[in-house]
Amino acid sequence: MANILENMVLNISNHIVGNxxxxxxxxxxxxxxxVRAENNIKFKERIRKLIDYxxxxxxxxxxxxxxxxxxxxxxxxxxxxxxxxxxxxxxTVAVTYKWGAQRELYNNKKKVSDKENALWQYIYESTKWERxxxxxxxxxxxxxxxxxxxxxxxxxxxxxxxLVTPDEIDIIQHxxxxxxxxxxxxxxxxxxxxxxxxxxxxxxxxYIYHYWDAENYRQFLVDGTILRIEGNEExxxxxxxxxxxxxxxxxxxxxxxxxxxxxLLNAQENINVKLTQLNYLIKMQSFSIPILIGYNPTSDEEIxxxxxxxxxxxxxxxxxxxxxxxFRTPSPQINTLMEQIEKEITAIARVxxxxxxEFRLTGSPSSGFALKMENLKLIEQRENALPYYExxxxxxxxxxxxxxxxxxxxxxxxxEFKGVKFDDNTKLKVTINPPIxxxxxxxxxxxxxxxxxxxxxxxxxxxxxxxGMTEEEAQKYWEKIKKWWDENExxxxxxxxxxxPLKFPEEENPEE
Numbered sequence: 001m002a003n004i005l006e007n008m009v010l011n012i013s014n015h016i017v018g019n020x021x022x023x024x025x026x027x028x029x030x031x032x033x034x035v036r037a038e039n040n041i042k043f044k045e046r047i048r049k050l051i052d053y054x055x056x057x058x059x060x061x062x063x064x065x066x067x068x069x070x071x072x073x074x075x076x077x078x079x080x081x082x083x084x085x086x087x088x089x090x091x092t093v094a095v096t097y098k099w100g101a102q103r104e105l106y107n108n109k110k111k112v113s114d115k116e117n118a119l120w121q122y123i124y125e126s127t128k129w130e131r132x133x134x135x136x137x138x139x140x141x142x143x144x145x146x147x148x149x150x151x152x153x154x155x156x157x158x159x160x161x162x163l164v165t166p167d168e169i170d171i172i173q174h175x176x177x178x179x180x181x182x183x184x185x186x187x188x189x190x191x192x193x194x195x196x197x198x199x200x201x202x203x204x205x206x207y208i209y210h211y212w213d214a215e216n217y218r219q220f221l222v223d224g225t226i227l228r229i230e231g232n233e234e235x236x237x238x239x240x241x242x243x244x245x246x247x248x249x250x251x252x253x254x255x256x257x258x259x260x261x262x263x264l265l266n267a268q269e270n271i272n273v274k275l276t277q278l279n280y281l282i283k284m285q286s287f288s289i290p291i292l293i294g295y296n297p298t299s300d301e302e303i304x305x306x307x308x309x310x311x312x313x314x315x316x317x318x319x320x321x322x323x324x325x326x327f328r329t330p331s332p333q334i335n336t337l338m339e340q341i342e343k344e345i346t347a348i349a350r351v352x353x354x355x356x357x358e359f360r361l362t363g364s365p366s367s368g369f370a371l372k373m374e375n376l377k378l379i380e381q382r383e384n385a386l387p388y389y390e391x392x393x394x395x396x397x398x399x400x401x402x403x404x405x406x407x408x409x410x411x412x413x414x415x416e417f418k419g420v421k422f423d424d425n426t427k428l429k430v431t432i433n434p435p436i437x438x439x440x441x442x443x444x445x446x447x448x449x450x451x452x453x454x455x456x457x458x459x460x461x462x463x464x465x466x467x468g469m470t471e472e473e474a475q476k477y478w479e480k481i482k483k484w485w486d487e488n489e490x491x492x493x494x495x496x497x498x499x500x501p502l503k504f505p506e507e508e509n510p511e512e
């Protein structure tokens with residue numbers, strides 16, 4: 001059925017998208033039919049579940065699982081327990097930007113102007129670019145795919161970034177290449193401050209649907225009402241490109257989304273159930289259970305094994321023993337269950353390339369080389385993913401450039417960057433830094449001395465690596481240090497060349 005709808009919608013789309021002769025209701029009907037044809041309800045539910053698990057919202061899901069798996073789930077539900085393995089694993093593997101990245105504007109036609117570099121620095125800082133990249137990395141590792149939407153916030157006249165997860169967005173795929181998309185549909189709450197104002201509709205509606213393709217931008221309601229956009233009554237996409245950039249860490253082969261997460265969900269749920277059972281077993285072992293022998297329960301009584309309730313053994317037809325009440329202490333295999341939980345945690349960690357040392361509470365610190373060997377699989381995964389992140393960031397800059405250049409003319413007078421635009425040929429080069437593993441002070445000093453002696457590194461690179469500075473910040477910091485030494489010591493490093501090294505008090509000769 002979905003394939004039939006898919007083919008029908010593609011035929012209809014060739015006539016409806018951008019055609020002014022169709023009514024708003026026909027246009028919206030086509031869009032909603034397209035969304036339903038994608039048959040992605042289960043996919044979106046799983047995405048929301050992964051996000052909830054990562055954010056620690058797991059109790060409601062755990063109660064549902066207990067209810068499905070156990071007849072007497074009420075007692076297990078009294079003391080549920082979970083450990084957020086999902087967050088621990090994702091935060092451990094999301095190391096793409098852990099050691100920072102270098103970003104530099106370049107232009108093959110001419111030199112990048114100082115104004116452009118200043119504008120880029122302003123956008124980089126105001127959008128919190130680096131922080132967003134770290135969050136994007138976590139959501140890519142969690143969900144497989146996520147999107148960033150550059151938009152212009154008219155409230156404070158700044159460009160900003162909006163992270164959009166796959167459960168919030170519907171994609172219209174390219175008819176010839178299903179791994180690409182030609183249009184995007186998503187919904188936002190009408191009170192969100194970054195939405196373009198829609199007059200009287202903004203205060204009366206909860207959700208506004210947004211449709212983007214390369215030529216059109218529409219806002220509408222689920223009933224088909226097209227909203228009037230102030231300053232853009234014709235519903236034109238002013239940027240000429242889709243203002244969405246897809247982030248992923250591998251190549252999609254069957255569709256727009258790189259899909260993952262079922263193994264992590266399965267492991268998290270199994271561990272949660274076992275931890276809850278462990279709580280219950282500890283409770284069972286802590287108390288003796290009353291055993292009621294020779295008692296006839298009524299037909300509606302349930303026999304439940306619980307420290308606070310007796311376990312009833314009704315008499316048989318030939319049973320002549322007197323009714324009796326005894327207490328027995330169960331001996332559940334708590335250690336065995338704990339070992340099983342640890343094995344499941346270790347198993348899912350291995351799938352994601354995490355060293356077992358990450359889950360050990362004891363042991364001595366490992367050297368830099370040992371850590372590299374322990375995390376070799378994780379490092380290889382990171383290296384394989386780097387080109388996808390670098391390409392996505394560079395593509396993001398191209399969209400940011402389009403959005404900023406359009407809005408720069410409409411900035412209020414007096415704005416520092418009013419009318420300042422990026423050149424069409426200006427691009428962003430992104431190079432994500434290689435990993436750095438802990439070294440002893442002697443090893444680190446020796447390595448940098450060797451690099452400086454062989455003119456293979458500069459102090460600017462050192463500051464970028466170890467102080468997390470941008471190249472511009474590191475250059476200014478280095479100039480500041482050189483200036484201080486020149487002004488206070490008559491030349492960089494001259495004081496320590498002229499004066500003998502200081503002696504510790506115990507080395508001094510008392511007679512002198």
